[in-house]
Amino acid sequence: MAWLTGLPLAVDLVLGTTLLWLAWRALSSPDLFQAVALFIAFGVILGLVWARLDTIDIALAEIALGAGVTGALLLAALSQLQPAEVDARAAPSATGANEHQAGQPGQTAETADADEAQHKPAVFRALLAAVMGLLLLAALFGLGLVTWQLWEPSSGLTQQVNTHLPESGVEHPVTAVLLNFRGYDTLLEIAVLLLALIGVWSLATASNLGDTTPEPVLAALSRLLAPLMILVAAYLVWVGAHAPGGAFQAGSVLGAAGVLLRLSGWRLPAGAAGWPLRLVLALGVAVFAFIGIAVIGLGEPLLGYPTAWAKHAILVIELAATLSIGAILASLFIGGRP
Amino acid sequence: MSSVLVLALTGAGLILLGLHALIVKVHLLRKILALNIISSGIFLLLAGLAARTPGGEPDPVPQAMVLTGIVVAVAATALALALLLALRSATGRTRLDDDNGQ
Numbered sequence: 001m002a003w004l005t006g007l008p009l010a011v012d013l014v015l016g017t018t019l020l021w022l023a024w025r026a027l028s029s030p031d032l033f034q035a036v037a038l039f040i041a042f043g044v045i046l047g048l049v050w051a052r053l054d055t056i057d058i059a060l061a062e063i064a065l066g067a068g069v070t071g072a073l074l075l076a077a078l079s080q081l082q083p084a085e086v087d088a089r090a091a092p093s094a095t096g097a098n099e100h101q102a103g104q105p106g107q108t109a110e111t112a113d114a115d116e117a118q119h120k121p122a123v124f125r126a127l128l129a130a131v132m133g134l135l136l137l138a139a140l141f142g143l144g145l146v147t148w149q150l151w152e153p154s155s156g157l158t159q160q161v162n163t164h165l166p167e168s169g170v171e172h173p174v175t176a177v178l179l180n181f182r183g184y185d186t187l188l189e190i191a192v193l194l195l196a197l198i199g200v201w202s203l204a205t206a207s208n209l210g211d212t213t214p215e216p217v218l219a220a221l222s223r224l225l226a227p228l229m230i231l232v233a234a235y236l237v238w239v240g241a242h243a244p245g246g247a248f249q250a251g252s253v254l255g256a257a258g259v260l261l262r263l264s265g266w267r268l269p270a271g272a273a274g275w276p277l278r279l280v281l282a283l284g285v286a287v288f289a290f291i292g293i294a295v296i297g298l299g300e301p302l303l304g305y306p307t308a309w310a311k312h313a314i315l316v317i318e319l320a321a322t323l324s325i326g327a328i329l330a331s332l333f334i335g336g337r338p
Numbered sequence: 339m340s341s342v343l344v345l346a347l348t349g350a351g352l353i354l355l356g357l358h359a360l361i362v363k364v365h366l367l368r369k370i371l372a373l374n375i376i377s378s379g380i381f382l383l384l385a386g387l388a389a390r391t392p393g394g395e396p397d398p399v400p401q402a403m404v405l406t407g408i409v410v411a412v413a414a415t416a417l418a419l420a421l422l423l424a425l426r427s428a429t430g431r432t433r434l435d436d437d438n439g440q
Contacts, residue, residue, distance in 0.1 A: 009341045016345055023375045024380075036367075053345065054395070058405055065408055066412070136354055136357060139357070143353065143383075150387060151343055151390065155397070156399065158391055158395065182402060196416055222438065333418075336406050
């Protein structure tokens with residue numbers, strides 16, 4: 001059975017090559033829709049790689065967020081880009097800004113990716129490409145060399161985390177780092193999500209809000225799936241205390257449920273789109289910041305929960321964060337202020 | 339251990355592929371895809387380095403950093419796509435050519 005020892009390496013070689021190939025095709029295929037589809041496949045394979053690296057937390061988040069929500073966002077944006085670009089070709093010089101694009105017949109914005117900077121002389125372009133290629137190869141060589149030289153067994157911060165794990169209130173080291181030892185990161189991360197949503201809302205208003213009823217088949221299917229996804233999210237929050245899972249994975253599943261409901265035709269009722277929605281969106285940051293600051297009154301540093309209460313504090317923060325993350329992701333997908 | 343090295347080096351390759359496309363491609367959606375590929379490469383490199391622990395259990399701190407990074411990358415992608423759509427509706431352009439703005 002000696003040949004079995006080489007099997008893990010072979011699997012990793014295949015996974016690595018597939019990732020590189022998918023990335024290359026996603027970045028070079030002439031059709032944008034194909035590129036987005038390949039990018040989603042890239043996310044799924046990357047999820048498998050995370051599982052190979054024994055980082056199940058990241059695998060969960062990658063498949064729900066990297067492949068799922070990002071893919072849905074890209075496809076939604078593409079569907080809004082596509083019809084107008086066909087129009088620009090069909091009706092030349094409809095607006096002044098479109099003139100250049102419409103002046104080249106048969107060239108849509110997608111197919112034009114191959115010919116960058118046509119107007120420069122060929123020699124100049126070749127020289128530019130050669131210099132850039134050399135620089136990128138040098139960078140690749142440098143990165144590879146650094147990785148190679150760093151490659152000796154090192155326990156990093158595992159020791160410290162394991163020593164302080166009993167004080168953190170949870171038993172799973174990644175959750176302990178996220179919500180206790182490095183609470184700043186997580187608080188600011190939820191704030192970044194909220195900021196991104198404020199940015200998106202300031203750029204557009206959402207269309208198609210209000211009460212409508214989806215088609216019967218989609219309605220029945222989403223009635224089955226949505227409660228199941230909410231159940232999975234609740235399980236992931238609870239299990240995060242002692243196994244892979246937690247607020248971000250659960251929030252991603254909730255957000256994906258929102259995307260699914262939106263795609264199958266459900267709309268947020270007009271009454272819930274006002275302050276109730278905004279309350280849920282801000283809940284995560286508000287609860288996290290409140291608890292983080294309130295512990296100062298107990299003589300602890302900022303975000304340093306007392307050991308006796310840490311478990312409850314983390315659970316409350318995670319529940320609020322899950323709701324907010326799910327709502328923010330679904331609102332990002334809707335893509336405008338209601 | 340060497341199979342983790344293969345995946346970390348794949349991460350380095352992804353960073354370079356994305357960087358190349360970010361510079362060369364003119365369509366903005368393609369640039370957003372390239373940014374996402376770069377961030378995936380960085381996460382892979384970081385998680386690969388986290389897996390050097392002798393015991394076999396990966397270091398939890400880089401894992402938490404990668405988790406944070408994935409969520410921030412999604413938020414940044416959503417904002418970038420909204421900016422792209424706003425640019426399209428304001429100027430009709432979706433690409434960054436040298437000669438398109440004249």
